[in-house]
Amino acid sequence: MNHSLYVHIPFCKHRCHYCDFNTYAGKESLIQGYVDALIQELRIASFFLTDEQVHSIYFGGGTPSLLAIEQYEEIFKAIDQSFTLTDEIEISIEVNPGTLTRSYLDRLHKLGFNRISVGVQSTNSFDLTRLDRIHNINDILEGVRFARQVGFTNINLDLIFNLPWQDLSSWERSLSRAIDLAPEHLSVYALIIEPGTPLFDWYSRGLIAQQDQDLEAEMFETTMAMLDRAGYVHYEISNWAKLSTDRDYRCQHNLQYWYNLHYVGVGAGAHGYLGGVRTENESQIEEYISRIRCKNLDSLSFPQTPATLLTSEIDLATQMKDFMWLGLRLVNEGVSEDRFHKTYGCSMRELFDSEISGLLDLGLVRWSEEGGGTLLLSKRGVMLANQVFMAFI
Ligand code: SF4
Incomplete structure (x- = not known):
């Protein structure tokens, strides 16, 4: 079985108004110490995968494009x-359009990155300003153009809709301009106003409108139709890939999560899943570095590294439920009886x-004949996916 590697880069130039990710602004002076610690954690984590190959690596953040090329060379x-890497490995990096130059992208590509995920979020200047992004429309256009020029042939654009001030036609224009950039992949998420963010504060004080669920549904339907x-x-609830007969543009790294397969997570706040155990790392950068530097390896058990803060063994019943709700996210693939039986030796x-009957009665799932019977979200289930997942969580 192939494994995946997630590397978290928790640095940003500045915190966007909607962000609740594990990332920090103004801590650039810690980057080199963090890279040294990451390398140490990678070496320790590699002992968990002595016989397995790695088929995807994902650098997420934060803003991974804040690291210098020399630091990526070390990593x-x-x-x-x-690690033993497969020949066809996918190596992705999240980049912020406000941090890119042609030469930086060229060197990333030459180093071995073969997929970039551009944090566009919107192609509307007003949205970018209100979200407090560090980039403008020109940065997006240039970033994608440079990426093409230096040879990237697998580009994802991240977009957000359901902004509190956004109407349907504004979202249509934002999406349409993103489509015009001809990315191979698009990740499109509805904004959630998270507590602790400036957006939440504005919302609590009545300075921005409540999001409208009917409008969100209309925007999502429009997104599906336009794409x-x-x-x-449309292969996953929030993800779309270009159809090609000779290349699979779906994100191989994220498919690892949706198939409930194993991955190692390194870096501050990173999560991992190995041998039925989920792990979560220390999230603060300084504490992460000091744990890697100081902790005694003898006190650790599989699959812990010195940065591991939490470990939880996932019992078989929970693994099977996870397999169901994660697999159902794959809207055109679903969960087949054959795959479930092959993995767990019993019938889904x-x-x-009772869960499936209840969801069928509500019209949220449907059966197809393939794979000994495959359970899929219905059209209504795609719109109300959280309700379906709750049946298995
Ligand atoms: S660039 Fe991304 S990770 Fe960084 S603050 Fe903005 S939304 Fe958060």
Whole structure:
């Protein structure tokens, strides 16, 4: 079985108004110490995967494009020395359009990155200002153009809709301009106003409107229709990939999560899942570095590294439920009886008989004949997916 590697880069130039990710602004002086600690954690984590190959690596953040190329060279050297990589490995990096130059992208590509995920969020200047992004429309256009020029052939654009001030036609224009950039992949999420963010504060004080659920549903339906017309396959609730006969543009790294397969997570706040155990790392940068530097390795058990803060063994019943709700996210693939039986040696239909019957009665799922019977979200289920997932959580 192939494994995946997630590397968290928790640095940003500045915190956007909606962000509740594990990332910090104004801590650039810690970057080199953090890279050293990351390399150390990668070497320790590689002992968990002595026989397995790694088929995807994802650098997420934060803003991974804040690291210098020389720092990526050090990290890549450690990865090459510590892990066995497949020939067709996908290596992704999240980049902020406000941090890119042609030469930086060129060097990333030459180093081995073969997929970039551009944090566009909106192609509307007003939205970018209100979200307090560090980039403008020109940065997006240039970033994507440079990425193409230096040879990236697998580009994702991240977009957000359901902004409190956004109407349907504004979202349509934002999405339409993103489609015009011809990315191979699009990740499109509805904004959630998270507590602790400036947006939440504005909302609490009545300075911005409440989000409208009917409008959100209309925007999502419009998104599906526009991306379908533009030739994208809707393969996961929030993700679309260009259809190609000779190349799979779906995000191989995220598919690892949705198939409930194993991955190692390194870096501050990173999560991992190995051998039925979920892990979560210390999230504060300073504490992360000091744990890697100081902690005694003898006190650790699989799959802990010195940065591991929490470990939880996932019992078989929970693994099977996770398999269901994560698999159902794959809207055109679903969960097949064959795949479930091959993984757990029992029948999904029998095990989850009451959950599935209840969801069928509500019209939220449907069966297809493939794979010995495959359970899929219905059209209504795609719109009300959280309700479906709750049946298995
Ligand atoms: S760039 Fe991304 S990770 Fe950084 S503050 Fe903005 S939303 Fe958060």
